[in-house]
Amino acid sequence: MTGPLAGVRVVDMTHALAGPYCTMLLADLGADVLKVEPAAGDTSRRAGPYPADDTTRSFGGYFQSVNRGKRSVVLDLKTPEGAADLRALVAEADVLVENFTPGVMERLGLSYESLAVDNPRLVYAALRGFGDPRSGESLYQSWPAFDVVIQAMAGIMGITGTEDGTPLKVGPGVADIFPGTLLALGVTSALFEARGSGRGQFVDVAMYDAVLSLCERIVYQHSYTGEVPKPQGNRHPLLSPFDILPATDGWVAIAAPNDNRWHRLCELIDRPDLAVNPEFATNDLRVSRRDEVYKTLEEWTRGQSKEEILARLGGHVPVGAVRDVAEIMADPHVAARNMAISLEHPGSAKAVTVAGQPLKFSRTPAIPSRRAPLLNEHGTQVRASLDHRGCALWTVPSTTAGLGL
Known part of the structure; x- marks a missing residue:
């Protein structure tokens, strides 16, 4: 990997869209991202769509798009062996990212606090619908969340829709993707700070909080004028034309x-x-x-x-x-900026296309080139490398070991 995060080691315990988008960004930027999955795999593996000639249906376009460049291992975290394997991986990692509901990792005996005892420099990143109680306990803490729910609750649908007031969901899953992007920024910021302090920390992004920050205009409008902004179709309340x-x-x-x-x-x-x-x-x-x-x-x-x-x-x-x-x-801009990337798709004879990486670097280019992993594709490698006296999986040169920077 050639990106600016080459050498950074990430244990990815995320699923669906928001968390995997965060770790996809880290993988695109060069981090070694190991996706830890249950025996059934991330549910998005089964979401499709599939190439017409796909004979295996190991995963579809949804999974490919946000899990490219990662490796996969299956661990049963409900067993002592699986939990011990994860703990060994995390002990030598730089980052752990998860998007479970609050309390799941604690019930598994894998809380941030316990993992940080083994690895004080660990950056532990959590993405939840309404945040983690460590940062402020929300009334909605235990509520499950999806993109459309957060778009409704945090402001997007309150100002997006027809002029008669009918709300509309924004097409892309922005209530997943924007929080995931912010969490990637939080992870890299915590890694930067850890270079000097030698200590990691807990990084928390709530989908609700992220989308409210995305809707910043409605907050200052309401504060400055007392107005409650409403949907205005395709017009802007403050600009014309x-x-x-x-x-x-x-x-x-x-x-x-x-x-x-x-x-x-x-x-x-x-x-x-x-x-x-x-x-x-x-x-x-x-x-x-x-x-x-x-x-x-x-x-x-x-x-x-x-x-x-x-x-x-x-x-x-x-x-x-x-x-x-x-x-x-067909737009020449897309080709000129490498914003449509071809990847192989297991089970299909044809390459598929996913959206490219908009971050461009002059010296350490971040160019996604590896497909998403098959379920447990790297399990044999991981298990052959793991022992509970330490972890030899992360074969990073000593000059970049530790903080990965």
């Missing part, structure tokens, strides 16, 4: 709230009169007249194709066509 507009063959997004951009937009759509109209001179005035602004732009876009609009406005004002995934995969 900031709209999705119809074209002859689809839709385009146009955002030009800056006064200079607004003037340039007016010129490009052959309406220089609007640029000098005092009723539209500032963003605040345009917000107060957003219906008129929208109507003016719509009159122009309705007579143009998406490509014609992009040809006229592109590079001058912020504009983009609303695209489906087929159009995105």
Whole structure:
């Protein structure tokens, strides 16, 4: 592995999406991520979709996308042997990540406190729906959580939807992916601190907290004005123009709230009169007249194709066509930025494509290249390397051993 986290050793006990997304980021960045699974495997292995010629169905696209680059071992943590094996792995690891409900690891005799006795420099990272009681005990502590539930509770659906107030879920699983991303930042921050202190710590991200921070606008709006923001369709409450507009063959997004951009937009759509109209001179005035602004732009876009609009406005004002995934995969930007990665898929003769890694490094490139693991694919290797006097599995050069940095 060549990424900036090469040498970092991660025990991954996560499942579903939020936790595996966090550890996928760490694996993409070069960490050695060992995924510990029960005998039945992570439930997302069975989620599909599968290639048409897949003869084994060992895992589908869901699992491949967020578990690429990892290794897999099956341990039964409810047995003394399985718990002892995990403890031996963690004793020589830099990071443990889990997303069980609170209390599960304690009942298994594998709490952070007990593992930190064996490994004081361990960074123990937990991702739960409503957080861990170590950081503040939530009323909802024991409630299970899914993306749609957190989107509803923490603010996204309160401001996402049609103008009549009908709420809509955001398409991607942002209430899983954003918390997972923040936890990866928390892990790397704790590793950085441990370089000097020699001590690890407990890192806790609640899905609820992460999504509330993502919805930061509603918090300050409510504090500053007393307003309770509501869904406004595709419009923005504070910016204009900031709209999705119809074209002859689809839709385009146009955002030009800056006064200079607004003037340039007016010129490009052959309406220089609007640029000098005092009723539209500032963003605040345009917000107060957003219906008129929208109507003016719509009159122009309705007579143009998406490509014609992009040809006229592109590079001058912020504009983009609303695209489906087929159009995105054909976009030369995606190829230029290596944002579509081909991986092998066991049981299929064809390579599959997953989303690339947006973090780019000039000296230690993070380029995912290894597929997701089969269930227990590395179990023989792990068991051959493990003994309870220590762990020889992590064959990291001594210069990077310890904190992995």
